Amino acid sequence: xxxxxxxxxxxxxxxxxxxxxxxxxxxxxxxxxxxxxxxxxxxxxxxxxxxxxxxxxxxxxxxxxxxxxxxxxxxxxxxxxxxxxxxxxxxxxxxxxxxxxxxxxxxxxxxx
Amino acid sequence: xxxxxxxxxxxxxxxxxxxxxxxxxxxxxxxxxxxxxxxxxxxxxxxxxxxxxxxxxxxxxxxxxxxxxxxxxxxxxxxxxxxxxxxxxxxxxxxxxxxxxxxxxxxxxxxx
Numbered sequence: 001x002x003x004x005x006x007x008x009x010x011x012x013x014x015x016x017x018x019x020x021x022x023x024x025x026x027x028x029x030x031x032x033x034x035x036x037x038x039x040x041x042x043x044x045x046x047x048x049x050x051x052x053x054x055x056x057x058x059x060x061x062x063x064x065x066x067x068x069x070x071x072x073x074x075x076x077x078x079x080x081x082x083x084x085x086x087x088x089x090x091x092x093x094x095x096x097x098x099x100x101x102x103x104x105x106x107x108x109x110x111x112x
Numbered sequence: 113x114x115x116x117x118x119x120x121x122x123x124x125x126x127x128x129x130x131x132x133x134x135x136x137x138x139x140x141x142x143x144x145x146x147x148x149x150x151x152x153x154x155x156x157x158x159x160x161x162x163x164x165x166x167x168x169x170x171x172x173x174x175x176x177x178x179x180x181x182x183x184x185x186x187x188x189x190x191x192x193x194x195x196x197x198x199x200x201x202x203x204x205x206x207x208x209x210x211x212x213x214x215x216x217x218x219x220x221x222x223x224x
Contacts, residue, residue: 043215
């Protein structure tokens with residue numbers, strides 16, 4: 001069964017304090033791993049797709065990396081506007097009918 | 113460019129009432145999805161439609177029905193609402209396999 005586990009559930013940072021969010025996954029053949037950002041009262045907003053181990057992608061203060069078992073979302077020198085819930089999802093070739101399976105998310109709070 | 117549009121944004125139902133949640137996308141995508149999001153549970157797939165004229169069950173289909181009216185529209189119906197269906201419902205549409213999914217703004221449903 002395809003599964004996604006995100007940690008920690010919540011993370012509080014001071015502005016400028018870098019950290020990482022973890023996404024551990026099990027999937028029957030990885031088609032893609034996705035990171036989304038969700039602000040309160042809104043739908044998830046796409047950030048990155050990673051397809052194979054060793055791949056990295058960056059966008060402003062965010063950098064996503066991928067291994068065969070987990071992905072990290074590194075946040076460098078975060079700002080208060082980075083506060084949001086970050087969702088990780090996987091899509092496999094076989095299980096779960098090839099649909100997106102989401103983790104429960106990490107709620108990030110960045111204090112000025 | 114609206115992307116994915118959901119209506120209504122908020123709804124309160126009494127137990128046993130029925131209603132239909134509407135979703136429309138203007139991106140000419142084949143696939144459309146309905147998710148529910150509950151605190152501590154993450155996003156869970158209710159139903160999906162891989163193409164016009166096809167629908168399939170997801171992880172939590174009980175108590176729901178769907179209709180893929182045409183390529184643009186995918187509706188979710190609750191025939192007899194129950195308090196357990198209190199949730200935030202999201203419609204999503206990916207560009208294709210292993211590509212980013214675009215989400216609507218959500219429908220916040222309360223069943224009393």
